[in-house]
Amino acid sequence: MGTRPGLDPRPDLDPxxxxxxxxxxxxxxxxxxxxxxxLASAVYAIIDLLTAPIAGVxxxxxxxxxxxxxxxxxxxxxxxxxxxxxxxLRRSREGARGIGLDADRPxxxxxxxxxxxxxxxxxxxxxxxxxxxxxxxxFVVPVPPLHHWWTVPxxxxxxxxxxxxxxxxxxxxxxxxLRQLGWSDRRSVAVSGVLRGAYHLYQGFGGFTxxxxxxxxxxxxxxxxxxxxxxxxxxxLLDVGAGAGYLLFRKHLPGF
Numbered sequence: 001m002g003t004r005p006g007l008d009p010r011p012d013l014d015p016x017x018x019x020x021x022x023x024x025x026x027x028x029x030x031x032x033x034x035x036x037x038x039l040a041s042a043v044y045a046i047i048d049l050l051t052a053p054i055a056g057v058x059x060x061x062x063x064x065x066x067x068x069x070x071x072x073x074x075x076x077x078x079x080x081x082x083x084x085x086x087x088x089l090r091r092s093r094e095g096a097r098g099i100g101l102d103a104d105r106p107x108x109x110x111x112x113x114x115x116x117x118x119x120x121x122x123x124x125x126x127x128x129x130x131x132x133x134x135x136x137x138x139f140v141v142p143v144p145p146l147h148h149w150w151t152v153p154x155x156x157x158x159x160x161x162x163x164x165x166x167x168x169x170x171x172x173x174x175x176x177x178l179r180q181l182g183w184s185d186r187r188s189v190a191v192s193g194v195l196r197g198a199y200h201l202y203q204g205f206g207g208f209t210x211x212x213x214x215x216x217x218x219x220x221x222x223x224x225x226x227x228x229x230x231x232x233x234x235x236x237l238l239d240v241g242a243g244a245g246y247l248l249f250r251k252h253l254p255g256f
Contacts, residue, residue, distance in 0.1 A: 037081035042198035055135035099172035100228040113233025131206020142242040159239035172228035192219035
């Protein structure tokens, strides 16, 4: 793929780079990482969609434990698949830089993340409200239990965990590994987007559609920029923004 003007070609991230691993080992690694992270969530979400009603149903998108200790434990252990990915990257001598997680451009990453948040957030709210009105989506509760002093801090922890897990694994890691296996950008982007949409099916078809679009956009942008942090930043802002909006306007939202 040719170098695009204004983008860092990052030769060290060349998908054809020799990892010292055969294709079977790489494929097995990808399957194990996905099974220990978000593939299981996708399967359970599909089962839930097929066996439970959608219209008028409430579903939580954040940990609903009423204990702060449990919230913290959920955050720590929820990041285990991310630590696994970073460990595997170090063993293959790629390091965090191998999936665009080096922190050498913080201002640029923050700016791009904020821009993505504004674009995706605006469209996402519209998709959610429309799908709820049509009965194609469940009412999503995006915050931990209310009326605790730690509700907002726990919301932020939930957002950070989800952002790191999803953007590191489903975008940066998965797209990189698929390209190393010889997949085209188009196929890699499609798989990443469909997987993201699938594990949001517990919300309904609106959650699937909105996250499919978001996943395709993020994965496509990753193939062009090879930077993962803007997507992490955007995801954190999206989840915190959704939680803050719920806390402020929940009495005016449909179904609440």
